[in-house]
Amino acid sequence: MAKKGKAKTTSERKKNKKIKKRKIEQLIQANVKEDKMIKQLEKRLKLNKRKSKSVPKSFVADGLDYLLDFCDSEDRNHMVETEKQLLETGLSAEFEEDLNMAISEDDISSEETDRINMKTKSYPTNGEDEIENEESKHSDASKQSDDSKGLWEDIYGRQRDKEGNVIAKKYVPPAASISTDISVDSEKARRLERQLKGILNRLAEQNMHTIANQVEELYMSNSRNDMNIMLSKLMMEAIIAPVLTPDRLISEHMMLIAVLHANVGTEVGAHFLLTSVKMLHQMLGESHSIENKELDNIILMISHLYNFKVYGHRLLYQILEKLSAKFTEKEIELILLILRTVGFLLRKDDPLALKELILNLQQKASNSTQENSRIKFMLDILLAIKNNNMSKIPQYDPTWIEHLKKILKNFIHKGCNVTQFNVTLEDLLEADERGKWWVVGSAWSGLKDIGKLEKTSENNQQKYSEKILELARKQRMNTNIRRDIFCVLMTAEDYLDAFEKIHHLGLKNQQQREVIYVIISCCIQEKRFNPYYAILAQKLCDADRKYQLTIQYALWDKLKTLNDLNTKQLTNLAKFLTHLFLEKGLPLSVLKIIQFTELDKLTMRLVRQIMLGILLHENGEACLEVFQRISLSPKLQTFRESLRLFISHFLVKNIYAAENLQKQSTLLQKRTELVDQILNARDSKVIF
Numbered sequence: 223m224a225k226k227g228k229a230k231t232t233s234e235r236k237k238n239k240k241i242k243k244r245k246i247e248q249l250i251q252a253n254v255k256e257d258k259m260i261k262q263l264e265k266r267l268k269l270n271k272r273k274s275k276s277v278p279k280s281f282v283a284d285g286l287d288y289l290l291d292f293c294d295s296e297d298r299n300h301m302v303e304t305e306k307q308l309l310e311t312g313l314s315a316e317f318e319e320d321l322n323m324a325i326s327e328d329d330i331s332s333e334e335t336d337r338i339n340m341k342t343k344s345y346p347t348n349g350e351d352e353i354e355n356e357e358s359k360h361s362d363a364s365k366q367s368d369d370s371k372g373l374w375e376d377i378y379g380r381q382r383d384k385e386g387n388v389i390a391k392k393y394v395p396p397a398a399s400i401s402t403d404i405s406v407d408s409e410k411a412r413r414l415e416r417q418l419k420g421i422l423n424r425l426a427e428q429n430m431h432t433i434a435n436q437v438e439e440l441y442m443s444n445s446r447n448d449m450n451i452m453l454s455k456l457m458m459e460a461i462i463a464p465v466l467t468p469d470r471l472i473s474e475h476m477m478l479i480a481v482l483h484a485n486v487g488t489e490v491g492a493h494f495l496l497t498s499v500k501m502l503h504q505m506l507g508e509s510h511s512i513e514n515k516e517l518d519n520i521i522l523m524i525s526h527l528y529n530f531k532v533y534g535h536r537l538l539y540q541i542l543e544k545l546s547a548k549f550t551e552k553e554i555e556l557i558l559l560i561l562r563t564v565g566f567l568l569r570k571d572d573p574l575a576l577k578e579l580i581l582n583l584q585q586k587a588s589n590s591t592q593e594n595s596r597i598k599f600m601l602d603i604l605l606a607i608k609n610n611n612m613s614k615i616p617q618y619d620p621t622w623i624e625h626l627k628k629i630l631k632n633f634i635h636k637g638c639n640v641t642q643f644n645v646t647l648e649d650l651l652e653a654d655e656r657g658k659w660w661v662v663g664s665a666w667s668g669l670k671d672i673g674k675l676e677k678t679s680e681n682n683q684q685k686y687s688e689k690i691l692e693l694a695r696k697q698r699m700n701t702n703i704r705r706d707i708f709c710v711l712m713t714a715e716d717y718l719d720a721f722e723k724i725h726h727l728g729l730k731n732q733q734q735r736e737v738i739y740v741i742i743s744c745c746i747q748e749k750r751f752n753p754y755y756a757i758l759a760q761k762l763c764d765a766d767r768k769y770q771l772t773i774q775y776a777l778w779d780k781l782k783t784l785n786d787l788n789t790k791q792l793t794n795l796a797k798f799l800t801h802l803f804l805e806k807g808l809p810l811s812v813l814k815i816i817q818f819t820e821l822d823k824l825t826m827r828l829v830r831q832i833m834l835g836i837l838l839h840e841n842g843e844a845c846l847e848v849f850q851r852i853s854l855s856p857k858l859q860t861f862r863e864s865l866r867l868f869i870s871h872f873l874v875k876n877i878y879a880a881e882n883l884q885k886q887s888t889l890l891q892k893r894t895e896l897v898d899q900i901l902n903a904r905d906s907k908v909i910f
Contacts, residue, residue, distance in 0.1 A: 411448065411452070414440070414444055414448065414449075414452055415452055415455075415456070417440060418437070418440060418449075418452055418453065418456055419456055421433055421436050421437060421440075422456055422457070422460065422475075425474055425475065425478060426474060427474055427477075427626065427629075430474070430477065430478065430481070430629075430633055431632075431633050433478065434478060434481045434482065434485070434633055437453070437478070437482060438482070438485060438486055441482075441486045441490075446486075446487070446489060450489060450490060450493040450494070451493075453479075453482075453490070453494070454493060454494050454497045457475055457479075457494070457523075458497070458501070460475070461475060461519050461523060462501075462516050462519045462520060463515070463516065463519065464513075464514050464515060464516060465515055466515040466518055466519065467515075467519045467522070469522060469563075469622075470622060472519065472522045472523055472526055473526050473529070473622070473623055473626055474626070475523075476523060476526035476527050476529070476530060477526075477530060477626050477630060479491055479494050479527065479530075479532065480527070480530035480531075480532055480630060480640055481630070481633045481634060483532055483640055483641070484634045484635070484638045484639055484640045484641070485633075485634060485635050485638050487732060488641050488643075488732065491527070491532040491533075491640075491641075491643070492643065494527075495524075495527060495532060495533055495643070495645075495650070496650050496653060498520060498523055498524050498527070499524065499537075499541075499647065499650045499651070500650065500651065501520060502517070502520045502521070502524065502541070503651055505517055505520065506544070506545075506548075510552055511552075512551060512552060512555065517552065517556060518555070518556065518559055521556050521559050521560060522559065522563065524538070524541070525538070525559070525560055525563040525564045526563070526623070528564050528567070529563070529564055529567065529623055529627065530626075530627065530630060530640065531640050531642050532640065532642065532643065533642060533643040533644075533645060534571075534642055534643065534644045534645070535567075535568055535571040535572050535575070536572075536644065536645075536646060537643075537645055537646060537647055537650075538560065538564065538568065539568070539572065539575050539579065540646060540647040540648075541560070541647060542557060542560060542579055543579070543582070544647065545557050545560075546579070546582055546583055546586060549586050554597060554600055557583070557600060558599065558600050558603060561600070561603050561604065561607060562603065562615060562618060565603070565607040566607060566610070566612070566620075568607075569607055569608070569610065576607070576608065577608070579604075580604050580605075580608055583600065583601070583604060584601065584604075587600075587601060603615055637768065637771075639731070641731060641732075686709045686713065690708075690709050690712050690713060691705070691709070693708075693712065694708045694709060694712075697743065697744070697747065699740065701736070703727075703729065703733055703736045704736050704739070704740055706727055707724065707727070707736060707737055707740040708740050708744070710723040710724055710727070711740065711741070711744060711755075711758075716754075717754055717757045717758040717761060718761075720758050721758060721761050721762065721765075724737055724762075734768065734769070734772070735772045737762065737769070737772075738759070738762075738769060738772040738773050738776050739776065741755050741758060741759050742755075742759075742773075742776055742780070742795075742798070745794055745795070745798050746787065746791045746794050746795055746798075747791070748794055749790065750790075751793065751794045751797045751798075753797075753801065755798060756797070756798045756801035756802065757801070759773060759798070759802060759807065760801065760802060760805045760807040763802070763807035763808070764807070770807065770808060773802065773807075773808060773812075774808065774812045777799065777812060778812075778815055780795065781815065781816065781825065784822075784824040784825060784828065785824065787824070792824065792827060792828055792831075793831060795828065796828050796831035796832050796835065797831075797835060799832055800831075800832050800835035800836055803832070803836055803848050804835075804836060804839055804841075804844050804845070804848060805844075806847075806851075809851055809852065810848050810849065810851065810852050810865075811851075811852050811855075811858055811861060813829065813832075813861075813865075814858065814860075814861040816829065816864075818864035818865075818867060818868055819864075821868075826872060829868060829872075830872050830873065833868070833869060833873060834873070834890070836848050837873075837889075837890055837893040837894065837897065838886055838889060838890060838893070842893070845893060846893075846896060846897070846900065849897050849900045849901060850900055852901075853900050853901060862901045863901075865901060866898060866901050866902065869894055869897065869898070870898075873890065873894060874891075874894055877890055877891050877894075
């Protein structure tokens with residue numbers, strides 16, 4: 223019997239081994255079959271030749287772009303790991319502090335908005351009793367040293383002494399200023415130069431959109447002043463040479479300046495125009511042979527900037543007058559170059575000025591003792607332009623530049639446009655003495671002399687008290703527009719009065735963005751949260767949607783510099799945003815830029831305070847509407863899942879950590895359940 227039992231056991235083992243072996247073989251065969259099927263499907267979907275690991279555009283078009291984000295547990299594991307790291311640093315104890323801040327007395331209900339004066343008499347702190355970063359310390363130190371010397375800076379950037387006299391600055395040639403004005407961090411400057419040079423080397427009409435976007439990204443991640451200087455420097459190096467640079471190359475580079483001038487800001491075109499005109503002025507004072515084409519290249523750059531409407535016709539006519547005054551062989555060649563490039567556009571913009579120019583040049587030619595074929599040719603060109611006869615101009619073909627002007631609008635963002643400067647040659651050449659007008663935001667149209675400018679400045683300053691102006695200086699409101707907006711905010715009776723006064727400032731286009739900058743800056747600097755700023759921002763958003771977009775971009779910029787904020791400033795920012803979310807001034811989707819799987823401490827606290835402020839608001843309907851607004855869009859699927867994960871890990875798990883706030887904890891528990899149902903309405907793939 224024992225032998226039989228032993229034999230039976232051995233046979234069962236062999237049988238089990240065979241079954242196991244067969245299963246493995248079947249599994250291998252199934253895997254091979256499945257691989258074949260995958261390859262066939264890849265071939266049908268044309269995914270077999272893809273080298274990139276990014277989600278195909280066809281997936282995005284079918285609404286499947288978020289599929290891979292949550293079909294596995296990788297992202298959820300990231301969130302768990304982030305939570306563990308934050309818990310290890312003791313942040314769970316800070317939940318009660320965030321909860322207290324969210325329900326503090328600084329908040330204002332909708333009923334109170336109608337019955338109390340929204341403007342408090344407290345002013346933003348100047349940072350002397352707050353934690354400041356190294357940059358602000360350096361800035362304050364330099365200002366104190368200027369005060370000790372009796373020097374001060376007016377709103378146009380000019381240095382004055384104790385008596386108010388303007389201190390003249392020594393003229394620095396553009397080439398020297400390009401090499402000395404850039405930031406101290408030489409390694410960063412070299413890296414920026416390499417990046418920008420690599421981008422500009424690939425510049426062509428075919429990839430203009432890509433190049434413009436890449437340069438815009440550099441503007442977002444670097445100092446604008448450094449970018450303006452570096453961009454001017456590299457373009458000058460690429461274009462200004464002893465030989466004539468191809469007109470096509472110059473026109474493409476100037477088109478890029480026009481695109482950046484519209485999309486990034488008017489200071490891009492203003493800085494490049496100033497640098498070009500100053501370099502032209504400097505080189506005209508030197509002697510140049512006919513064979514040297516450096517001046518010709520500068521003239522072509524300035525002419526094409528006019529072609530793309532970066533500045534008005536008055537400046538170019540003044541350059542032509544300056545060239546005709548000297549009237550040597552080289553100047554005649556430059557006049558010819560301008561006329562052949564933009565002569566017909568000048569005729570269209572100001573035919574009377576062209577007529578005066580023709581008479582002036584004819585008189586110069588008749589008085590000239592030397593016989594010169596260039597003079598005769600120039601007069602022929604002038605008559606052809608005067609009579610609008612293009613065929614009389616040899617080798618004149620405006621097809622290419624007209625093509626560029628036509629496609630320029632395709633590269634400009636919606637809502638932006640090329641702002642044309644109405645500047646004079648005198649304004650640009652005397653910018654160091656008169657002040658840098660592009661910082662203010664508009665040209666000095668109608669100002670004839672410096673005396674009138676001083677009078678206007680003094681009259682504007684008399685509107686506000688010395689205390690307000692001093693406070694504006696301490697808050698680093700360093701432009702005329704920011705100073706005026708700041709003074710309006712500080713002197714207004716309430717938010718309605720402030721709204722009216724801001725409207726009467728007559729700000730246009732990009733100048734209106736400064737309103738949001740000043741509002742957020744003042745709101746953050748308050749010792750306690752002041753609802754005045756949030757309600758004013760809400761009023762602006764209701765009046766014009768562009769303020770909503772400006773706040774969105776300002777928030778995205780702030781998220782990059784949260785380390786510069788202390789706890790009070792972070793709370794003020796959170797309450798400011800909470801109010802806008804609840805009052806429908808901003809959609810909650812503006813937070814989609816946050817990487818919820820890689821949260822740092824400060825970002826986590828900011829989002830948690832915002833969520834607590836919304837979820838614990840006295841108006842339950844307003845609270846739920848915030849989340850309902852983002853519940854339907856397929857594009858926000860990933861954001862909704864991330865938000866649910868955040869609420870689950872950083873709110874729900876800590877609800878009862880606040881022992882003294884049981885009432886709020888109970889309300890929070892109910893609200894989070896309702897919000898989870900709202901966010902889970904579109905077949906979510908995440909289960910808690």
